[in-house]
Amino acid sequence: MSLVVQKYGGSSLADAESIKRVARRIVDTKKAGNDVVVVVSAMGDTTDELLDLAAEVSPAPPSREMDMLLTAGERMSMALVSMAISNLGHSARSYTGSQAGVITDAQHGKARIIDVTPGRITEAIGEGHIVIVAGFQGVSQATNEITTLGRGGSDTTAVALAAGIKADVCEIYTDVDGIFTADPRIVPTAHKIDRITNEEMQELAASGAKVLMLRCVEYARRFDLPIHVRSSFSHHEGTWVVNQKEGDSVEDPIIAGVAHDRSEGKITIVGIPDSPGRAAAVFKAIAGVGINVDMIVQNVSAGTEKKTDISFTVPKEDAGRGVEVLKAMQDELGFEQLQYDDQVGKLSLVGSGMRSNPGVSATLFQSLADAGINIEMISTSEIRVSVVTSDDELDEAVRVVHSAFGLDADGEAVVYGGTGR
Amino acid sequence: MSLVVQKYGGSSLADAESIKRVARRIVDTKKAGNDVVVVVSAMGDTTDELLDLAAEVSPAPPSREMDMLLTAGERMSMALVSMAISNLGHSARSYTGSQAGVITDAQHGKARIIDVTPGRITEAIGEGHIVIVAGFQGVSQATNEITTLGRGGSDTTAVALAAGIKADVCEIYTDVDGIFTADPRIVPTAHKIDRITNEEMQELAASGAKVLMLRCVEYARRFDLPIHVRSSFSHHEGTWVVNQKEGDSVEDPIIAGVAHDRSEGKITIVGIPDSPGRAAAVFKAIAGVGINVDMIVQNVSAGTEKKTDISFTVPKEDAGRGVEVLKAMQDELGFEQLQYDDQVGKLSLVGSGMRSNPGVSATLFQSLADAGINIEMISTSEIRVSVVTSDDELDEAVRVVHSAFGLDADGEAVVYGGTGR
Known part of the structure; x- marks a missing residue:
C-alpha cells in the first residue's frame, strides 16, 4: 500500500462531468489499495471570473482581500470533488489550505510555504477517508491571515503536502501527457520525456517550460520526492521527475x-x-x-x-x-x-x-x-x-x-x- | 459615536454595481462617526448556482461538503464589499464566520450559534477598520468543522455578532421598506410598521412573515438588542423591532x-x-x-x-x-x-x-x-x-x-x- 498525492489542475476540473471523471480516477487509485490525498485547483475559468468581478468593484483591490476572494475558487472545487467521490460510495473529506496546515509567510498573492502541519490530514487518512485539499492557498504564520501562493501554487501545495505526509509519490495531473523535449505546438517532432532529473526540470521550468512551476520542483528536489507528471485524460505513463542518484x-x-x-x-x-x-x-x-x-x-x-x-x-x-x-x-x-x-x-x-x-x-x-x-x-x-x-x-x-x-x-x-x- | 452592525442580503448584493452602492452606504455610516461591522450574504443567485453544481455531481451530497461549498458564496461577497470600500478610500477587512468567532453546534446545514468569540473583530474595529463578516456560517465547537446556519442564517449572524460585540443597533437591510402590517402583494393597503415589539415580531415570523427569521428575533429579544429593518434602496426609516419595556x-x-x-x-x-x-x-x-x-x-x-x-x-x-x-x-x-x-x-x-x-x-x-x-x-x-x-x-x-x-x-x-x- 502506498500513500499517493494527486494534483488536478483547473483544466481537469472544467465542469461537473470533468469532476465526476476525476472522482472515478481517484476512487480507482483508492481501490487499488492506496491511501490518497488529492490537491485541487479552482475549476476551469473560476479564477478569471473572480478576477473580473474584483476589477469591476475596484481597480486596485487590496491583496489581502484578493486572497480572500480567490481562495473561494478551490473551496468550491474541493467540495464538489469530495461530493462526487461520496457519490461513488467512498468517504471523502475536503480541507482548506489553512485546515490542511499549509503555513506560509505573509506575502499576499505570492506567499511562500514555510511549513506544513498536516495533523488533520494524517488523522483523516488514518480514519480511511480520501482527503481533498485546496491548492494554491495557505495561512500566514505571522498574521494568521489567508494567503495565496501565486501562479502554479497548487503544484507547490501538492509537493509540499506530499513531503509533509511522507507520501511515496506526487502525481501532477495536467492536460498533456508529460514533459516534452520542446513545446509540441512549435516542434511537432517533440516527444515525451520518460524520466528527467529534478535539476534539469528546475532549469527547464526557470527557462520558460510551463508544465511544472519552478518552486514546486525545488521543493521536490529538497525533499527527494518523486513527481509523476501525467495526463488526466489518459492512463499513459507520464514523465517521472526524480533526483539524480550516484551511478x-x-x-x-x-x-x-x-x-x-x-x-x-x-x-x-x-x-x-x-x-x-x-x-x-x-x-x-x-x-x-x-x-x-x-x-x-x-x-x-x-x-x-x-x-x-x-x-x-x-x-x-x-x-x-x-x-x-x-x-x-x-x-x-x-x-x-x-x-x-x-x-x-x-x-x-x-x-x-x-x-x-x-x-x-x-x-x-x-x-x-x-x-x-x-x-x-x-x-x-x-x-x-x-x-x-x-x-x-x-x-x-x-x-x-x-x-x-x-x-x-x-x-x-x-x-x-x-x-x- | 455608536457601534453599528449592518446586514445586507443577497438581493442588495446582486452584482458589482449593487456592491458599490452598498459600499457607499457603509462608508457614509462610518463617516457619520460610527464604528461599523457589516454582515453579508452571498451575492444574488450564487447560492442557487452552487446548489445546482452540487446536484450535478451528486444527488445526495454529504452535508459537511455542502457547507464547505456554500460558504464560498459569502466569502466572495465579503471580499468584494471590502474591496469596494477600500476603493472609496476607507480601510476594510473581511472575516469568515470562523475567523469572526461564530461558534456553532455540529449540525451541518442547520447549525445553531452557541457562542460568539469576536476577538479578531473587536481588534480590527479598534484599529479603525470597517469589518465585513460572512453571514450564514460558523465553525462547530465539537468538531472544528465549517457549518452553515440554514435559511435566513445571515440575519442571525448579524444579531448574534451585534450582541457579542455589544453593538448599539443591528440594521437589517433588505429590498422592502420594513415590516408591513400584511404582505403588500396581497393587501395593497398594508402599511409599514414603525415600531413593533420583539414578542410580536416573533409571533409574526413564526406565522409566516418572511422579512425576519424567527431565530434572529429570538436572539435579539434575549440580548435586548434593537433591530432596525430597512431598505438598502432608500434612506427611509424602516421598522424598529424592540423589547417592550414597562410603561x-x-x-x-x-x-x-x-x-x-x-x-x-x-x-x-x-x-x-x-x-x-x-x-x-x-x-x-x-x-x-x-x-x-x-x-x-x-x-x-x-x-x-x-x-x-x-x-x-x-x-x-x-x-x-x-x-x-x-x-x-x-x-x-x-x-x-x-x-x-x-x-x-x-x-x-x-x-x-x-x-x-x-x-x-x-x-x-x-x-x-x-x-x-x-x-x-x-x-x-x-x-x-x-x-x-x-x-x-x-x-x-x-x-x-x-x-x-x-x-x-x-x-x-x-x-x-x-x-x-
Missing part, C-alpha cells in the same frame, strides 16, 4: 530538452563609461525597484573613450519601471542612450550530460548559424545554455536546435555512455 | 399585523376511537419521524361509537412521511380513514394588545363569517389568533381581517389607551 544516468541523453520564453524584454544602456562601479550602480537601481534581471551582457570597450554598452533582460511587465528608473539616473551614470526591445525571445538547452560533454555550446551555436539565426545574447549555467534571438526567429531556432541534438521523435537521441557523475 | 405601548395599536402561511398541509385521522392514549400515540409516532406539528384540532365525539376525528397541520414537505407512518399504524390505532389536504392556508393575527382586549377573536371570526369564509381550524396564543382556511380563500381572508382591524393605510388604526400591561 544513475548511464545511457541518458546528453540533452533533456529545449525550452523557450517570450516573457522577457531587453534593455540596452548605450555608451556608458567603462569605469569601476558603473555596472554595480545600474543593477543596484534595478534591484531597488524589485526587478529580477535574467541575462546580462557587457560589450568590450572600444575606442579611446573607454565607453561600453550593457544589455540585460527583464520581465516585460517590469521593463517600463526599469527604463524609468535608469532614465532618471542618466546624468549620474553618464550613458548616452537607453534602448528597449520587446521583440526578443530566449531559447534554453538543458541537460545534465553537458557537464561531461564540452562540445554542446559549439554544436548549438553552429546549428543556429547554419540556419542564419543571429544570437543577441548568451548565458550558461552548469547544465544549461541560453541564447536570446529576435522574437520572429525563435520558433525556427527551437526546431533547429531540437533537431541538431537528435531530440526529434523519429531521430536518434544523442546519448553518452560515460560514468555519469 | 411602553400607550396608544400602540392592538394589532401589529396579519401574517399568512401556505407552507403547511392538513392531515385528518377520521374515525379514531375516543379512548385515552390514542392522541398521544399519534403524535408520538409523528414526532418519532422528526416532524413538527403546528395546529391540532380534535372534534367532540359523536354517536354511541365513541369515535372522533383528529386534524393537524405539518410542513408540506414532511406530510408524505407523516401519512406513511400513520398508515402503517392503522390497525394499532384503529382509525377508519386518513385524509391529507394541501389546499389550505393559515392566517395569523398578532398583537400584544390582545392581552387587554378580549374581543379580538370575536371580531376576527365575525369578519370572516361576513365575507363567507369558512374556518377549518383555530389556535391561539397569548398575543396571536391563527385560523386555517382553504387555500383559495386565504388572500381574501387576509384582506378582510386587515381591514376589520383598521390596519388599512387610509383607515383608522384601532388603538387602545390603557396602561399597557
Whole structure:
C-alpha cells in the first residue's frame, strides 16, 4: 500500500462531468489499495471570473482581500470533488489550505510555504477517508491571515503536502501527457520525456517550460520526492521527475530538452563609461525597484573613450519601471542612450550530460548559424545554455536546435555512455 | 459615536454595481462617526448556482461538503464589499464566520450559534477598520468543522455578532421598506410598521412573515438588542423591532399585523376511537419521524361509537412521511380513514394588545363569517389568533381581517389607551 498525492489542475476540473471523471480516477487509485490525498485547483475559468468581478468593484483591490476572494475558487472545487467521490460510495473529506496546515509567510498573492502541519490530514487518512485539499492557498504564520501562493501554487501545495505526509509519490495531473523535449505546438517532432532529473526540470521550468512551476520542483528536489507528471485524460505513463542518484544516468541523453520564453524584454544602456562601479550602480537601481534581471551582457570597450554598452533582460511587465528608473539616473551614470526591445525571445538547452560533454555550446551555436539565426545574447549555467534571438526567429531556432541534438521523435537521441557523475 | 452592525442580503448584493452602492452606504455610516461591522450574504443567485453544481455531481451530497461549498458564496461577497470600500478610500477587512468567532453546534446545514468569540473583530474595529463578516456560517465547537446556519442564517449572524460585540443597533437591510402590517402583494393597503415589539415580531415570523427569521428575533429579544429593518434602496426609516419595556405601548395599536402561511398541509385521522392514549400515540409516532406539528384540532365525539376525528397541520414537505407512518399504524390505532389536504392556508393575527382586549377573536371570526369564509381550524396564543382556511380563500381572508382591524393605510388604526400591561 502506498500513500499517493494527486494534483488536478483547473483544466481537469472544467465542469461537473470533468469532476465526476476525476472522482472515478481517484476512487480507482483508492481501490487499488492506496491511501490518497488529492490537491485541487479552482475549476476551469473560476479564477478569471473572480478576477473580473474584483476589477469591476475596484481597480486596485487590496491583496489581502484578493486572497480572500480567490481562495473561494478551490473551496468550491474541493467540495464538489469530495461530493462526487461520496457519490461513488467512498468517504471523502475536503480541507482548506489553512485546515490542511499549509503555513506560509505573509506575502499576499505570492506567499511562500514555510511549513506544513498536516495533523488533520494524517488523522483523516488514518480514519480511511480520501482527503481533498485546496491548492494554491495557505495561512500566514505571522498574521494568521489567508494567503495565496501565486501562479502554479497548487503544484507547490501538492509537493509540499506530499513531503509533509511522507507520501511515496506526487502525481501532477495536467492536460498533456508529460514533459516534452520542446513545446509540441512549435516542434511537432517533440516527444515525451520518460524520466528527467529534478535539476534539469528546475532549469527547464526557470527557462520558460510551463508544465511544472519552478518552486514546486525545488521543493521536490529538497525533499527527494518523486513527481509523476501525467495526463488526466489518459492512463499513459507520464514523465517521472526524480533526483539524480550516484551511478544513475548511464545511457541518458546528453540533452533533456529545449525550452523557450517570450516573457522577457531587453534593455540596452548605450555608451556608458567603462569605469569601476558603473555596472554595480545600474543593477543596484534595478534591484531597488524589485526587478529580477535574467541575462546580462557587457560589450568590450572600444575606442579611446573607454565607453561600453550593457544589455540585460527583464520581465516585460517590469521593463517600463526599469527604463524609468535608469532614465532618471542618466546624468549620474553618464550613458548616452537607453534602448528597449520587446521583440526578443530566449531559447534554453538543458541537460545534465553537458557537464561531461564540452562540445554542446559549439554544436548549438553552429546549428543556429547554419540556419542564419543571429544570437543577441548568451548565458550558461552548469547544465544549461541560453541564447536570446529576435522574437520572429525563435520558433525556427527551437526546431533547429531540437533537431541538431537528435531530440526529434523519429531521430536518434544523442546519448553518452560515460560514468555519469 | 455608536457601534453599528449592518446586514445586507443577497438581493442588495446582486452584482458589482449593487456592491458599490452598498459600499457607499457603509462608508457614509462610518463617516457619520460610527464604528461599523457589516454582515453579508452571498451575492444574488450564487447560492442557487452552487446548489445546482452540487446536484450535478451528486444527488445526495454529504452535508459537511455542502457547507464547505456554500460558504464560498459569502466569502466572495465579503471580499468584494471590502474591496469596494477600500476603493472609496476607507480601510476594510473581511472575516469568515470562523475567523469572526461564530461558534456553532455540529449540525451541518442547520447549525445553531452557541457562542460568539469576536476577538479578531473587536481588534480590527479598534484599529479603525470597517469589518465585513460572512453571514450564514460558523465553525462547530465539537468538531472544528465549517457549518452553515440554514435559511435566513445571515440575519442571525448579524444579531448574534451585534450582541457579542455589544453593538448599539443591528440594521437589517433588505429590498422592502420594513415590516408591513400584511404582505403588500396581497393587501395593497398594508402599511409599514414603525415600531413593533420583539414578542410580536416573533409571533409574526413564526406565522409566516418572511422579512425576519424567527431565530434572529429570538436572539435579539434575549440580548435586548434593537433591530432596525430597512431598505438598502432608500434612506427611509424602516421598522424598529424592540423589547417592550414597562410603561411602553400607550396608544400602540392592538394589532401589529396579519401574517399568512401556505407552507403547511392538513392531515385528518377520521374515525379514531375516543379512548385515552390514542392522541398521544399519534403524535408520538409523528414526532418519532422528526416532524413538527403546528395546529391540532380534535372534534367532540359523536354517536354511541365513541369515535372522533383528529386534524393537524405539518410542513408540506414532511406530510408524505407523516401519512406513511400513520398508515402503517392503522390497525394499532384503529382509525377508519386518513385524509391529507394541501389546499389550505393559515392566517395569523398578532398583537400584544390582545392581552387587554378580549374581543379580538370575536371580531376576527365575525369578519370572516361576513365575507363567507369558512374556518377549518383555530389556535391561539397569548398575543396571536391563527385560523386555517382553504387555500383559495386565504388572500381574501387576509384582506378582510386587515381591514376589520383598521390596519388599512387610509383607515383608522384601532388603538387602545390603557396602561399597557
